Amino acid sequence: xxxxxxxxxxxxxxxxxxxxxxxxxxxxxxxxxxxxxxxxxxxxxxxxxxxxxxxxxxxxxxxxxxxxxxxxxxxxxxxxxxxxxxxxxxxxxxxxxxxxxxxxxxxxxxxxxxxxxxxxxxxxxxxxxxxxxxxxxxxxxxxxxxxxxxxxxxxxxxxxxxxxxxxxxxxxxxxxxxxxxxxxxxxxxxxxxxxxxxxxxxxxxxxxxxxxxxxxxxxxxxxxxxxxxxxxxxxxxxxxxxxxxxxxxxxxxxxxxxxxxxxxxxxxxxxxxxxxxxxxxxxxxxxxxxxxxxxxxxxxxxxxxxxxxxxxxxxxxxxxxxxxxxxxxxxxxxxxxxxxx
Amino acid sequence: xxxxxxxxxxxxxxxxxxxxxxxxxxxxxxxxxxxxxxxxxxxxxxxxxxxxxxxxxxxxxxxxxxxxxxxxxxxxxxxxxxxxxxxxxxxxxxxxxxxxxxxxxxxxxxxxxxxxxxxxxxxxxxxxxxxxxxxxxxxxxxxxxxxxxxxxxxxxxxxxxxxxxxxxxxxxxxxxxxxxxxxxxxxxxxxxxxxxxxxxxxxxxxxxxxxxxxxxxxxxxxxxxxxxxxxxxxxxxxxxxxxxxxxxxxxxxxxxxxxxxxxxxxxxxxxxxxxxxxxxxxxxxxxxxxxxxxxxxxxxxxxxxxxxxxxxxxxxxxxxxxxxxxxxxxxxxxxxxxxxx
Numbered sequence: 001x002x003x004x005x006x007x008x009x010x011x012x013x014x015x016x017x018x019x020x021x022x023x024x025x026x027x028x029x030x031x032x033x034x035x036x037x038x039x040x041x042x043x044x045x046x047x048x049x050x051x052x053x054x055x056x057x058x059x060x061x062x063x064x065x066x067x068x069x070x071x072x073x074x075x076x077x078x079x080x081x082x083x084x085x086x087x088x089x090x091x092x093x094x095x096x097x098x099x100x101x102x103x104x105x106x107x108x109x110x111x112x113x114x115x116x117x118x119x120x121x122x123x124x125x126x127x128x129x130x131x132x133x134x135x136x137x138x139x140x141x142x143x144x145x146x147x148x149x150x151x152x153x154x155x156x157x158x159x160x161x162x163x164x165x166x167x168x169x170x171x172x173x174x175x176x177x178x179x180x181x182x183x184x185x186x187x188x189x190x191x192x193x194x195x196x197x198x199x200x201x202x203x204x205x206x207x208x209x210x211x212x213x214x215x216x217x218x219x220x221x222x223x224x225x226x227x228x229x230x231x232x233x234x235x236x237x238x239x240x241x242x243x244x245x246x247x248x249x250x251x252x253x254x255x256x257x258x259x260x261x262x263x264x265x266x267x268x269x270x271x272x273x274x275x276x277x278x279x280x281x282x283x284x285x286x287x288x289x290x291x292x293x294x295x296x297x298x299x300x301x302x303x304x305x306x307x308x309x310x311x312x313x314x315x316x317x318x319x320x321x322x323x324x325x326x327x328x329x330x331x332x333x334x335x336x337x338x339x340x341x
Numbered sequence: 342x343x344x345x346x347x348x349x350x351x352x353x354x355x356x357x358x359x360x361x362x363x364x365x366x367x368x369x370x371x372x373x374x375x376x377x378x379x380x381x382x383x384x385x386x387x388x389x390x391x392x393x394x395x396x397x398x399x400x401x402x403x404x405x406x407x408x409x410x411x412x413x414x415x416x417x418x419x420x421x422x423x424x425x426x427x428x429x430x431x432x433x434x435x436x437x438x439x440x441x442x443x444x445x446x447x448x449x450x451x452x453x454x455x456x457x458x459x460x461x462x463x464x465x466x467x468x469x470x471x472x473x474x475x476x477x478x479x480x481x482x483x484x485x486x487x488x489x490x491x492x493x494x495x496x497x498x499x500x501x502x503x504x505x506x507x508x509x510x511x512x513x514x515x516x517x518x519x520x521x522x523x524x525x526x527x528x529x530x531x532x533x534x535x536x537x538x539x540x541x542x543x544x545x546x547x548x549x550x551x552x553x554x555x556x557x558x559x560x561x562x563x564x565x566x567x568x569x570x571x572x573x574x575x576x577x578x579x580x581x582x583x584x585x586x587x588x589x590x591x592x593x594x595x596x597x598x599x600x601x602x603x604x605x606x607x608x609x610x611x612x613x614x615x616x617x618x619x620x621x622x623x624x625x626x627x628x629x630x631x632x633x634x635x636x637x638x639x640x641x642x643x644x645x646x647x648x649x650x651x652x653x654x655x656x657x658x659x660x661x662x663x664x665x666x667x668x669x670x671x672x673x674x675x676x677x678x679x680x681x682x
Contacts, residue, residue, distance in 0.1 A: 027502045029505070114436070119433070119504045122433065122466075123502070126498035133494065142486075145483075157467035157471060161364075165367065167456050179367065
């Protein structure tokens with residue numbers, strides 16, 4: 001971590017905490033549930049330092065702002081808001097996916113029930129919007145701020161569209177690779193794109209330059225998700241903290257599985273279909289892995305990751321990103337690409 | 342209904358429909374679920390004309406704009422957004438309250454499951470925000486639009502705070518009357534206040550005048566909710582469409598019940614407490630109604646309604662509301678106050 005990154009992360013943490021100050025005692029438990037989700041409070045709502053997220057999104061926002069020649073403080077409200085939106089979606093996703101744990105702790109709905117969890121997510125989203133409108137130390141013009149608000153809201157809608165597809169895909173027998181990309185572009189790409197675009201907008205970038213930053217984030221999001229897909233099948237359980245081949249066990253319609261289904265369909269085969277049409281049994285795992293290997297699913301997924309990463313770096317070059325943020329962003333892309341968890 | 346009101350309602354309906362046009366085929370079912378909730382589609386997602394809401398909120402917004410001397414079209418984006426936010430909260434409330442029906446039709450979660458319903462609510466909220474930012478035929482300055490966005494987002498957060506309290510109260514033995522008012526101020530007052538305030542802001546009203554319009558909506562919201570509370574106990578089941586004394590049967594901590602509990606506590610009595618501490622039985626209803634009568638709960642609730650209504654009309658006078666909107670708003674207040682369903 002560079003000094004720059006450390007400074008940014010500290011500012012983000014402070015700004016997040018300011019955004020989540022309870023306005024009065026009566027609603028304090030609502031704010032404490034949000035603080036729990038962010039890793040600041042324990043299950044009994046005592047102050048604690050639990051695993052937090054990577055803060056990737058706000059970091060990207062501030063770095064994009066600096067890379068585009070701006071003062072990073074002008075992007076701090078947007079960065080804060082984007083991290084809060086990301087966390088709002090996690091609270092709702094956990095209910096929708098019936099996930100019991102997140103970052104090795106019980107999820108909000110597990111602790112406080114579905115009704116409070118839905119509402120806690122909604123509240124965090126509201127707090128996010130208000131954080132975006134907070135005057136920063138380096139204020140933006142009303143026109144510029146409205147552009148960022150628009151970018152932000154469009155990303156939120158794209159997220160919901162992606163989530164709709166994700167839930168709908170679960171009940172479908174087949175999903176095309178294009179449909180899958182449309183889904184992850186919404187679920188993962190849209191918010192990262194909004195991070196880098198808002199950073200550039202806060203720096204006063206032109207529409208054209210902001211568009212390159214947007215493309216940078218969007219491609220990074222797709223690469224990021226596909227790396228997740230690789231780890232979901234071939235990741236080291238010691239490192240990922242999940243079961244080996246977790247995605248296969250759950251018959252998750254991620255890229256490697258979908259790719260294999262299409263590879264087989266093109267050849268009139270249906271070996272994998274047969275295996276995933278019935279409930280998972282332990283003895284299915286080895287044959288499934290073999291079928292993915294036969295189709296070359298890992299190499300195909302990696303090829304998509306590589307193409308996205310190339311696109312990411314190309315967009316960053318076209319945007320004319322300035323040092324030192326340029327190098328930090330490149331390094332960040334690299335770290336995300338080779339991560340093992 | 343005046344010609345004016347009819348014109349407003351038609352414009353609102355058109356604007357709502359524009360806001361909910363699907364951007365592409367893949368996500369069309371998401372938009373159709375939203376359309377179902379709004380009464381435009383059937384359970385099988387065919388076009389239909391089912392019972393819709395009263396459109397009270399957008400109507401208040403446009404009327405406040407006109408009353409404050411503005412062109413109502415400048416408030417149309419805000420009016421549209423506020424109606425969509427109201428409907429988003431209904432979709433989530435129905436999940437949180439486990440309500441099976443809404444406007445005599447199955448709720449969204451009943452038809453499409455909790456995961457899609459949470460996400461459909463989220464999507465409607467996103468659509469609402471974007472509708473607010475849509476350029477209108479009579480555009481606002483960026484500064485003015487940002488003020489309205491801020492008003493809007495603050496109301497959303499207040500809504501979530503109110504909803505947090507409402508859910509939390511269910512598990513508590515007692516709730517003070519002040520706490521109850523704080524809850525309904527969030528759940529019902531905040532959005533109505535935002536409707537009238539944004540209408541005035543769109544008209545270019547000063548901060549002071551906008552504040553009177555805000556107070557008008559806030560008080561109207563409280564009165565509106567307390568009328569609901571009266572109907573929940575003493576409403577005519579033929580008209581309300583609910584069971585007689587539905588709120589009592591469900592031991593709902595609405596004002597009449599809470600008032601009676603406090604009335605008894607002040608006198609060292611606990612007759613109602615004893616009755617509601619055990620599961621409801623049919624033979625409990627008559628004694629419960631008697632206890633409410635002994636405490637004078639109906640008159641006490643009505644007195645609160647009357648005080649709020651007086652406050653509503655006073656705020657409208659102070660705001661210097663112009664005709665004909667002034668009279669229409671007065672009439673609207675009256676209609677809401679004496680409604681029977």
